[in-house]
Amino acid sequence: MLGLELERIYKDFGSTRAVEPTDLEFREGELTALLGPSGCGKTTLLRMIAGLEAPSGGAIRLGGQEITARPAHKRRFGMVFQSFALFPHLNVQENIVYSLVIAGIPKAEALQKGARLLDLVQLGAFATRRIGELSGGQRQRVAIARALAQEPAVFLLDEPMSALDAKLREDMQVELRLLQQRLGITTIVVTHDQREAMTMADQIVVMSQGRVEQVGAPKAIYDRPQNAFVADFIGKANFFDAVIEGSRLRVGAALIAAGELRFVSGAEVCVALRPESPYLDTAEVEGTQLSATVTFVRDVGPVRDIHLDTEIGPMVVECSRGETGRDFVVGQRTQVTLPAAALHVFPREQRRAA
Template sequence: MNAMTSPAASPADVCFVQVEKKFDTTTALHSLDLEIERGSLFALLGPSGCGKTTTLRLIAGFEQPTAGHIYIRGTDVTGLPAYKRSFGMVFQSFALFPHLTVAENVAFGLKMRNVPKPEIAAKVAAALELVELGTFADRYPRQLSGGQQQRVALARAVVFEPDVLLLDEPLSALDKMLREQMQVEIRHLQQRLKMTTVFVTHDQEEALTMADRVAVMKDGRIQQAGTPRDIYDRPLNEFVATFLGASNIIEATVKGTEDTGTVIDVAGNTLRIRAIPATTGTRLRFALRPEKISIGPITGSTTTGVSATVREAIYRGSQTLLYLDIGGMPVNAVVQNAGVEPMNLEPGAVVALHWDNANMVALEPTP
């Protein structure tokens, strides 16, 4: 796409076209392409330093790209300063004004925009109702819990109905229980308001729980973008497979291709998978989720499934986590404790592993 073409026809509310951001010698973002659909919640997920905050700051206009273009609602906003853009933002640190009441904190952005007073009062009341803090209007931030303060910050960010809501790790300062509760609350709020939201997190469960779409980032590049289910079930590479949940990496060698599919060797076991374009002798890596593996006893002399040795079994109430070994290759499995007669899972016990080969996802090298 050349720089003059506006992607106005696309339903994307936020669109990055080959956006690059350099800070002196550091390239924080390498030619990023991004499309965020109107009314959706989009999560940017990745380890610290991968460029998540930089991406948000570019949407806000706090930073400008060193190359490429940014469109919001079809308008090229590249170069436009933050005060000319329409966004609400919530950070990890609550950043409320300590000397202002809850209502005054929420009203702040409206006053800055010269909204008439009666309208301010109505909008503030509605926004506080939305985050269930209607009765807290006259309190000061220090009289609120961490979760309540973050709800005030959220009310302040949405009260003027911005085009985009930007949330930068807003829940990471909260404890686990509260964080999980707030994940659901923010999601409901976002769906009720149908507000285009970009949510930054380094917590994979948070991204899976909340987002319509997730972009997994590493070193200033998007490794994969898609629905939580796409990304979890069909990771493109080892980074995505292991960053998003636990995954076994199964090493295999291609033995040949038949009409019915490709034959591979996994630590001495012959498996047939859906035909893939790979020549005999090629080494491949597959992702296989621990919960896709089931275990059974070795029956008689003919083993169906792949035989594995138990290294350790960890009882976890509803599940058992198994550390296994297939001909020297470590593999983890998670099995549900469904109340059937427990098998011998002592270290050294040999068991048969079963899985649907369709759950083995061939991985590309991580860029």
């Protein structure tokens, strides 16, 4: 089935380009996360999809039909705003049935539907509360129910978790994902939190400086970042600069074995290494061994971050509990093994700070 398609959509504000020409596809019933640091154009992209911002060029199609010129109030894509934008002069129930009432649906019918939506977001007892009396989490549920009331073709959420505290955020991510799967609604979530994106999304669109850096399933993006920006922004990574020497990487005096390389010898590259991929003090794994000194140990319970000083520079290695039984103390000497497959190699100039 055809979902929502963007074709060469771009946006200029005056002389600055907020969104570079972008092609994207949002499959029906899937949840896509637009992920990137603030100012990367993800919210502008979402607002263009909602019809709140007119694209400077390009086309938007829904189910194969062009809707680029259709105004927001005719698209009627339900949207949850960062601040939730609940109307303070209306109570919970009135907020939820707002779209139905202005569409001229009889009040009784609208209220009936409103009650079902309230149950859906588990706020049945709050129908007549004022917005000011609700907690952040409750407000978010109201905002979600309100956006869903009109049964939108596409459901949009702009940083929906940013107003919630950390604990609640994780619960709501799971809850929202379950709700979305149950309703089978095409959903687009804007977020700057990669954990949030990975928790909820079928497809992640990583953006930076108005450009799409990579599109793919969460795991694919994590395991196979296409460039240094994605490697840095999604998850953590150790970075070091290297020069290609055949099938190996030269970093200072050290030579490190790498997997398949698409670079000629002498090319300057940037290497990313996830902190969970190196091994400490083991001879059983294949890979390049480097000697290292422990400089700091950060123990946060389920995992320990071991900060090392190695031949090729500082490095952080993450050990989950039980993986290595032994303790590490600052100043201790150790061996770190870098498996060739764990090294992600990118051209040097691509690296930009996230």
